[in-house]
Amino acid sequence: MNLSEILKQRRSYYAIGSDLPVPESQVVKKIEEYTELVPDAFNMKSSRVVLALGKKQDLLWDAIYDAFGGKVKHEKLDGFKAGAGTVLFFYDTDTVTGMQKQFPGYADNFPLWALQASGMLQFTVWSGLRELGIGATVQHYNPVIDEAVAKLFGVPKSWKLISQMPFGNILEEPEPKDPEDISKRVIVSR
Numbered sequence: 552m553n554l555s556e557i558l559k560q561r562r563s564y565y566a567i568g569s570d571l572p573v574p575e576s577q578v579v580k581k582i583e584e585y586t587e588l589v590p591d592a593f594n595m596k597s598s599r600v601v602l603a604l605g606k607k608q609d610l611l612w613d614a615i616y617d618a619f620g621g622k623v624k625h626e627k628l629d630g631f632k633a634g635a636g637t638v639l640f641f642y643d644t645d646t647v648t649g650m651q652k653q654f655p656g657y658a659d660n661f662p663l664w665a666l667q668a669s670g671m672l673q674f675t676v677w678s679g680l681r682e683l684g685i686g687a688t689v690q691h692y693n694p695v696i697d698e699a700v701a702k703l704f705g706v707p708k709s710w711k712l713i714s715q716m717p718f719g720n721i722l723e724e725p726e727p728k729d730p731e732d733i734s735k736r737v738i739v740s741r
């Protein structure tokens with residue numbers, strides 16, 4: 552598939568299973584590769600990733616259910632838990648503060664750039680998983696789950712959780728999207 556084809560096929564896949572179409576090791580390799588290849592401001596390397604697989608996938612979604620004290624429907628979380636794994640995206644606040652000290656003129660920009668870089672990485676992983684035939688969504692149960700996640704995965708206190716991406720084999724295709732008049736959002740000027 553070329554880039555446009557991959558981007559067309561990347562969708563929010565809520566109906567996922569644990570039977571991956573490729574070996575788990577290939578997913579691990581791709582996520583490591585994307586984390587290395589996706590750029591960020593000043594090359595500061597603020598993005599951090601935890602890949603929850605196997606038992607940790609189940610423990611994660613159980614912990615999310617517990618953190619919300621039953622306020623999120625079990626069925627909804629069970630849908631994500633049914634996947635093969637979850638990619639957790641963070642940025643390292645120590646890296647950001649280090650850059651702020653080094654470049655005080657840009658201090659306000661660094662947290663935004665860290666989020667932008669994470670967004671680029673999230674989108675790359677989301678699309679890259681789809682290229683492997685794997686469906687995923689982006690979820691935001693943070694900050695409610697921050698403490699539970701830090702404890703479960705033993706991540707440093709400086710890692711700020713940004714999003715959770717449950718993924719798995721595709722059980723159901725989403726509804727097609729409405730066509731868009733893109734000229735309302737893209738101005739071409741010569």
Ligand SMILES: Cc1cc2nc3c(=O)[nH]c(=O)nc-3n(C[C@H](O)[C@H](O)[C@H](O)COP(=O)(O)O)c2cc1C
Binds near residue numbers: 688
């Ligand atoms: C920054 C960002 C945050 C999102 N947050 C959530 C979320 O918390 N939960 C969710 O189910 N979908 C979330 N989405 C998915 C969007 O709702 C979805 O991508 C959009 O409606 C387009 O649909 P598609 O992904 O099928 O193309 C998020 C997407 C982006 C880019």
